[in-house]
Amino acid sequence: MHMNGKDSTDAIIAYHPDWVIDKKIPHFCVGELAPNERTVDSKISLAYRQLDERIRKAGLYQTNYNFYIREIIKFAFFWVGAIYLILRFPNFYGVLGSAFLCATLWWQAAFVAHDAGHSGITHDAWTDMNHNVHHIVTNHPEHDPDIQHMPFLAVTAKLMNNLYSSYYKRVMEFDAVAKVMIPIQHYTFYVLLAFGRFNLYANSLAYVFSKDRVPHRTLELCGIAVYWTWYLALLSTLRETPGLIVMHILVSHMLTVILHVQITLSHFGMPTDVVEDETFAEMALRTSMDVDCPRWFDWFHGGLQFQVEHHMYPRVPRHNLRKIRPWIAQFAKDHGLTFHNYDFIHGNGIVLKCLHHVAMEVKESLKAVCEKVAEEDKKKKLM
Template sequence: MPPNTVSDVLTNSTRSVITEDKFQELIKQGDKLFVYESKVYKVNNFIAKHPGGEAALASALGRDVTDEIRSMHPPKVYEKMINLYYLGDYMPNMPAPKTAFKKTKQQQNIQQQQKEPVLELTWEGGMSVKAYDDAIEELYKHHAKDLVQDLKAQQDLDNVKIREAYRKLEQEIHTRGLFKCNYYKYAKEGCRYASLLFLSLWFTLYGTQTWHYMVGAAFLAGFWHQLVFAAHDAGHNGITGKSEIDHIIGIIIADFIGGLSIGWWKDNHNVHHIVTNHPEHDPDIQHLPFLAITNKFFNNIYSTYYKRVIPFDAASKLFIRYQHYMYYLVLSFGRFNLHRLSFVYLFTAKNVRNRMLELSGITFFFIWFSALLSTLPSWNIRIAYIFVSYMLTFPLHVQITLSHFGMSTEDKGPNEPFPAKMLRTTMDVDCPEWLDWFHGGLQYQAVHHLFPRIPRHNLRDCVPLVRQFCDEVGLHYYMYNFSTGNGVVLGTLKSVADQVTFMKEVAKNNADIWAGEKQHAH
């Protein structure tokens, strides 16, 4: 029987110790392993059952994901349930001790004088130029190796400092009660949702002119836009804190009212939270052929989420050259694409949670929306109504992409602390408090990525604490106003577009040279 508590594990005299070499060997053999709190867990039989989606857990395998697990799961998961999959204690490979750290400065100077020649900028005394160069190269290699080791040791200390400060920050947020949901603010939002829906139905059902119907479509877009924030909370188990209940709430909001799959969103979004802005792993930045935020997409990268190569083909080269002009237009079609992604997920993905309920919900959506469209006087107005109600949700897609499209896409390896990665790849958007309703409170995406389980109504209160944390550990906290943030994103898109244009000009120039040489040869 597996141990039931951490104390059971610690008192088990037969517990195994898994070194880094053994850890890597087991992974090569096909075992699904990760490290949490210096312990190794094997999830071969659980990965397909993971409530947050198989892809999310797969993206965490093979490394230490202590902070990721703590940030995205309630305590009962990482304090009790996880122990069912305990395999052994983790022991990283320890570097050989450096005696240089134990020597005084005077001892180091004496050793330097005794063992290392003093080389001056002269070749007198019989030392040839080659011998001089070889000696300089040898000294450089010796000192460079020590310098790299010193820098790595310092980086390890900095990483420990960041992780410890992050835990203290989490505890401070808990102490202040910011992980608790504010249901009063949900009541206020409920009134806003009802008002938008009422205005939409009133203009649509009782309108007599075309502009009445278009206003109704605009209010419906606003209703969907605002309702997505509540679906987001349900997807993060941030409403009741109970996975099953919040998942059903999410299905009602996303599937029955919005026609989109909450299961797809959770499967996609949880991966995004773990490997934020990684070109090969994060599906939220994989938008070829229409958008590319880094030239890494020029290399036909393999998407570990979609399990296919994302080609940088002729269509991509065409669209990416003009992406900074087409950014808002492309995003205005985002809701149509979400329907496509929802159906692909529900019909093709394995182990979909509540698959039939979601399909029933989306079917119900198309029934009620079709009934609403049937009340309109002509097909031209119906088509216009669809495009207006769908395309005016584009501010939501701008808000979603704004916090990441202009940020780093660099891979700094598995040892980068989770909070450092989140703050490097995410920006916050500053706005007056009275405008929080428009952004749903999720304009503080950096705070949200640090602590996904904090209800979005409390994110603003966490900003001063995150600023203080960043000052203490030396991390940069990116926050811009809405217009500046848009400028940062457009600048990133233009930079990538310019590189495509440059590549085309180089190719054209080479082709002209080749044609000229061929003609000259004839």
């Protein structure tokens, strides 16, 4: 729907494998534009398609399943280790170690979930509407659900205007809570992210129990039930020491703050302007940030350090993203576009600077409103 009335060729290429484009899409053809109505493809779009062909010929859309076998083994180690430490050492140090392993498991597993959400593992389509929308309208205040975190965070002062979210189908009210939280968001940012996993629980339950059509609802519910069954059973072994239960929950959940920082780092510091007639590649480069890190540290960022590459070609498996980075950098250079690539600390600084700028803008606007109200009250009293 977001591509309605626009040339969506590049977006179609980004999301669909060859068999869909060659065999399935032709069945949906309802006509062809007359010669005088056709637009000339921009040089950037043509270069984008040529680069897609280069990636395809290099075999970089193909998944190396050994990579994911290693990931599964790694997850199994974390899971078994977390259970073993509590059962074998039900004391402060054992519980602390278990909490650390649980946090690491959830943090690293999220990267695989992200890969799967883009059909980047099996290349078989599964529903991931929220994230697909995010890629089509990245950083659009009204349409991108991944930057809609009112009333606690705002990456643009436009959210003061009670914008309507086309994804959540509700008005994002700039309410009393927002008036308190947004002006101090650069101070509360990391604190809020530390509670991000609890927010994910709430969103997951709201989603599966909503009245809307939920694809794979039964499977989703089974997954949630399995998770809570094993985790609560593990915590129940500490029932005689409730303090350790609380510690395990808080430590394991709040340590996943690393993941939430990585997720927000990619876009929170990037522009939220709406640019008409912008190509898919231009939008990806303008609204996404890479994190510069050595190859041996790729496991830490789980592919999220290659957000520019991922947004331009979301179906490229995570383990191949580093290989196409030089091509993307050269693509940007050839077309006079900026390739945002910063180290982790610098990237965090950019995000905090953006949050501070929006906070001060909101603060000044609220101050102006208060002064205006006070002036009007003063005039009424004089009358």
